Structure formats: C-alpha cells, structure tokens
Amino acid sequence: MSEAARVSGPDLGHGHPYPGVSLAALAEGSKPSASASLKLLPATARLVFRGREAAIGPAGEAFGVALPREACRFNTNGTRSVLWLGPDEWILLAPGEGPAPLFAAIETATAGLPHALVDVSSRSVAFDLSGPKAGFVLNQGNPLDLSLDAFPVGMCTRTVFAKSEIVLRRTAPDSFVVDVWRSFAPYVWQLLEEARRGA
Amino acid sequence: MLIINCPYCGERPEIEFRYGGEAHIARPADPSALSDAEWTDFLYNRTNPKGKHAERWRHIHGCGRYFNAVRDTVSDFFVTTYKTGEARPDIEESAR
Ligand SMILES: [Zn+2]
Numbered sequence: 001m002s003e004a005a006r007v008s009g010p011d012l013g014h015g016h017p018y019p020g021v022s023l024a025a026l027a028e029g030s031k032p033s034a035s036a037s038l039k040l041l042p043a044t045a046r047l048v049f050r051g052r053e054a055a056i057g058p059a060g061e062a063f064g065v066a067l068p069r070e071a072c073r074f075n076t077n078g079t080r081s082v083l084w085l086g087p088d089e090w091i092l093l094a095p096g097e098g099p100a101p102l103f104a105a106i107e108t109a110t111a112g113l114p115h116a117l118v119d120v121s122s123r124s125v126a127f128d129l130s131g132p133k134a135g136f137v138l139n140q141g142n143p144l145d146l147s148l149d150a151f152p153v154g155m156c157t158r159t160v161f162a163k164s165e166i167v168l169r170r171t172a173p174d175s176f177v178v179d180v181w182r183s184f185a186p187y188v189w190q191l192l193e194e195a196r197r198g199a
Numbered sequence: 200m201l202i203i204n205c206p207y208c209g210e211r212p213e214i215e216f217r218y219g220g221e222a223h224i225a226r227p228a229d230p231s232a233l234s235d236a237e238w239t240d241f242l243y244n245r246t247n248p249k250g251k252h253a254e255r256w257r258h259i260h261g262c263g264r265y266f267n268a269v270r271d272t273v274s275d276f277f278v279t280t281y282k283t284g285e286a287r288p289d290i291e292e293s294a295r
Contacts, residue, residue: 071262072209086207089263143212157261
C-alpha cells in the first residue's frame with residue numbers, strides 16, 4: 001500500500017497510520033441529515049481503570065469526576081467523563097487532552113492501592129450520532145432497547161454493532177456517542193452511513 | 200432473540216454473551232494426589248443433564264463478567280442467573 005493511500009489526521013494520530021479505508025475521507029464525505037447526523041469526534045485521552053474499593057474514590061478525585069457506582073452509567077464534569085464498564089472497570093475520557101498528566105495524577109493518588117491503570121487513548125475512535133432518528137439508525141446493527149425509558153441519557157454500555165464491539169453512551173435524548181476499536185471503525189462507520197440512508 | 204439477565208447489567212440480548220461450560224466444577228486442590236480416573240473425571244466428564252443445568256456464562260460484550268445461570272437444556276429457558284461464588288439456587292433437577 002502506498003503512503004498516499006494511508007490515513008492521516010488528528011483522530012488517527014499517535015504515529016500509527018491506519019492502512020485501509022480512510023476514516024477521515026469517509027467523515028468528510030458524510031452528508032448532514034435532519035434525521036441523524038454522523039460526525040467523527042476529535043482525539044481523546046482514554047484511560048481504563050480497574051481496582052478494588054480503596055482505590056476507586058482517590059482515582060475519581062484525581063481525575064475530577066467521581067467513578068459511577070451504578071451499573072451502565074457515566075458521570076461528566078466539564079469536558080471529562082467516566083463510564084462504568086463493569087463492576088470493577090471504568091473508562092476515563094478527556095477529549096482534547098493528552099493522557100500523560102492524567103495518568104500521572106491518578107497513579108500518584110492511588111499509590112500503594114491495588115489497581116490497574118492503562119492508557120488506551122489510541123485504541124479506539126469515537127463518533128457522534130445525533131438526530132431524532134439516531135436510535136433507529138443504531139438499531140440497524142444493535143439489539144438493545146434504545147427508548148428513553150430503557151436507555152436514558154447518562155447510560156453507557158459495552159455492546160455490539162453488527163459484528164463489532166462498541167461502547168455506546170447517550171449524551172442527550174437525540175444524541176449518542178459510539179466508541180469503536182480503530183480497526184473496526186471504517187466498518188462501523190460505513191454500516192451507520194448505510195443505516196442513515198434508510199432513516 | 201433470547202434475553203439473558205446479567206446479574207450486573209440486567210436483561211440483555213443473547214448476542215452479547217458467551218457460553219462457559221458447566222458451573223461449580225472446582226479444580227482439585229492437590230491434583231497430584233488424584234488417580235488418572237479422577238483427573239479424567241475432573242477434566243472431561245460433565246453431567247450433561249436433560250433439564251435444569253447450572254452453567255457459566257460471560258457477558259463478554261457488556262460488563263465482561265462471568266456469572267452462573269440455571270438453564271433448561273430442553274426448552275433453552277433461563278430459570279435464573281446469579282453471581283459467581285454464590286451457591287446454586289435450590290431449583291429441582293428435571294428427570295435425567
Ligand atoms: Zn453484564
């Protein structure tokens with residue numbers, strides 16, 4: 001594959017050109033729609049935190065957002081969010097920030113307490129899907145009940161979209177964020193585009 | 200689609216889960232003390248009931264956790280689910 005065919009752009013940075021379909025090109029070609037618009041979100045610091053009781057509070061304090069203790073919920077403070085992924089697993093998101101200072105602050109606050117903190121910033125990319133038909137579009141590849149009663153604003157979960165795993169969260173009644181592993185991103189993006197055509 | 204009740208996340212579609220084999224099979228504490236027949240039994244022999252079966256499932260595309268379920272192998276009906284480490288609920292076994 002020639003260098004020209006490789007992807008570049010801020011969301012695909014960190015020195016790892018993505019050898020395949022250009023996500024940036026796909027995003028540029030995406031037409032806005034009144035029913036559901038798809039948008040590539042800028043680079044985000046992502047840290048996965050796993051730990052026992054003693055480390056959970058200090059980690060949240062150091063990050064500035066308390067780790068939610070309710071299953072499948074996320075907390076937000078300013079631009080930063082923490083998503084519950086499992087009973088001892090959270091993902092900490094800081095859009096537009098670098099992971100290093102956050103990582104250092106949390107490591108300092110949790111020193112000596114059993115936990116694991118991993119920088120997964122480059123692992124995935126995020127899309128915003130917004131519009132009155134956003135839930136309908138997602139349901140073309142996702143089997144969850146996305147009505148507001150069953151999947152309210154503030155809910156997040158790992159789930160699937162077609163054959164890919166995604167992390168889904170609802171940021172507003174008509175807005176979802178899809179976080180997907182980098183190598184699956186063009187696949188999910190193109191299926192969402194396909195679904196939007198029917199919306 | 201089958202709905203499975205994850206003890207952590209609640210009711211979720213079957214496609215998010217993976218099967219994990221029969222539940223409540225503890226690895227022998229001292230394997231070298233076992234006879235070959237006993238070791239074979241631990242490794243390979245399962246109850247394979249026709250009826251209620253306690254088995255492990257993993258919510259792999261969800262919270263990621265393993266848990267246990269009692270499922271009827273005839274009807275595929277999930278009688279109950281419970282967290283790993285909890286005792287098997289007192290549910291009568293169907294005739295084998
Ligand atoms: Zn779960």
